[in-house]
Amino acid sequence: MSQLPVVKVHGNRNDILVIDGAPDELFPGGEAARAVRRLCDRRDGLGADGVYFIVDGGDGTGRAWFFNPDGSESLLCGNGMRGAGRLLLDRYDAGRVVLRTGPYDFTVRDAGTTPHGVRRTAVELPPVDFAPADPIVAGAADPVVDRVLGAYHASLPVTAVAVPNSHLVSVIDGYREDELIETGLRVADARGAFPQGANVSFVLPLDGRGPDDVYVQTYERGAGLTPSCGSGVAASRAVLSRLGRVDPDVPVLVRNPGGPARSWLQEAGGRWQPVLEGNGTIVFRAEVGRASLAGEGPLSFAKEDDEAELAAFDALYRENREILADAGVKPTA
Numbered sequence: 001m002s003q004l005p006v007v008k009v010h011g012n013r014n015d016i017l018v019i020d021g022a023p024d025e026l027f028p029g030g031e032a033a034r035a036v037r038r039l040c041d042r043r044d045g046l047g048a049d050g051v052y053f054i055v056d057g058g059d060g061t062g063r064a065w066f067f068n069p070d071g072s073e074s075l076l077c078g079n080g081m082r083g084a085g086r087l088l089l090d091r092y093d094a095g096r097v098v099l100r101t102g103p104y105d106f107t108v109r110d111a112g113t114t115p116h117g118v119r120r121t122a123v124e125l126p127p128v129d130f131a132p133a134d135p136i137v138a139g140a141a142d143p144v145v146d147r148v149l150g151a152y153h154a155s156l157p158v159t160a161v162a163v164p165n166s167h168l169v170s171v172i173d174g175y176r177e178d179e180l181i182e183t184g185l186r187v188a189d190a191r192g193a194f195p196q197g198a199n200v201s202f203v204l205p206l207d208g209r210g211p212d213d214v215y216v217q218t219y220e221r222g223a224g225l226t227p228s229c230g231s232g233v234a235a236s237r238a239v240l241s242r243l244g245r246v247d248p249d250v251p252v253l254v255r256n257p258g259g260p261a262r263s264w265l266q267e268a269g270g271r272w273q274p275v276l277e278g279n280g281t282i283v284f285r286a287e288v289g290r291a292s293l294a295g296e297g298p299l300s301f302a303k304e305d306d307e308a309e310l311a312a313f314d315a316l317y318r319e320n321r322e323i324l325a326d327a328g329v330k331p332t333a
Contacts (some may be wrong), residue, residue: 004290006286007087008046008283011079011229013258015048015283019086023053023065033071034295040069044298046286049140049226050077052084060092064099068222073164075102078230078276082121086280104164111277117312119279127271128238129162136160138195146243151193154184159239166198171243173331175204184219197221201232206327211245212252229260234274237263248272257331258319281313282306
């Protein structure tokens with residue numbers, strides 16, 4: 001096969017490439033990580049925050065593998081799962097599909113269309129875990145909830161939660177982007193304190209909009225500051241309820257720099273299972289030359305943008321940014 005078909009989707013401008021096929025079969029000999037880095041390169045590649053490889057089970061189910069743009073693997077990209085699931089929903093004209101990543105099943109449901117014309121999906125994530133078997137914070141015998149950790153920040157309390165990937169979440173009363181970046185870099189460098197690494201999210205309740213309308217920005221492990229992080233939204237939503245700020249079943253409107261999403265918690269075996277609802281927008285479909293992918297320099301590819309979907313989301317995006325600006329939040333992502 002001389003051409004590799006790729007679909008670029010985004011959830012709140014967290015853009016992900018979706019490829020049919022298992023990574024080790026498409027790129028044998030351990031070359032998948034290099035291919036991911038080439039594809040995600042924003043100068044010489046297609047540009048993205050990661051890649052989902054999907055093996056379609058043919059019955060509304062599939063197997064999924066997610067790679068960060070640096071080529072490292074991760075258990076979940078919530079925004080990417082919305083988009084990847086949307087492609088299978090379309091393929092089967094279905095209301096529900098299930099994607100399996102590692103030991104976890106992710107149910108993706110059709111969630112209708114916004115007045116702007118934006119297609120939405122909802123992903124049911126695995127139950128959150130505030131005391132995972134592999135601790136997020138080294139040496140923590142008990143859940144880390146609203147505690148100050150010197151390796152994280154000198155004064156800002158943090159809560160650790162797995163969704164199932166590792167997150168460190170702080171509720172703040174004023175947003176400083178440089179402080180988030182510094183904290184994310186500090187966590188990445190402190191492997192002794194945070195042996196698995198972790199995504200870092202700051203959560204800012206928006207004044208005058210009630211406790212169920214918040215701003216969340218995430219510094220992602222392996223990707224840095226991105227317009228949105230779906231698992232960061234789910235982790236932040238769970239922490240709000242763990243701290244007693246919002247009841248679990250209340251849908252919270254979470255505004256990222258890249259757009260709005262909704263999240264709430266449902267009971268699953270006595271634990272909280274987050275639901276993440278938001279756009280799953282198709283950006284373009286491309287054919288990438290396999291020879292150029294194996295080589296060096298710019299990739300050879302042809303693509304076709306989905307102009308209608310991009311225009312619909314742009315209207316929703318601009319509305320969200322105006323609301324954030326009115327609240328005094330002006331992110332650069």
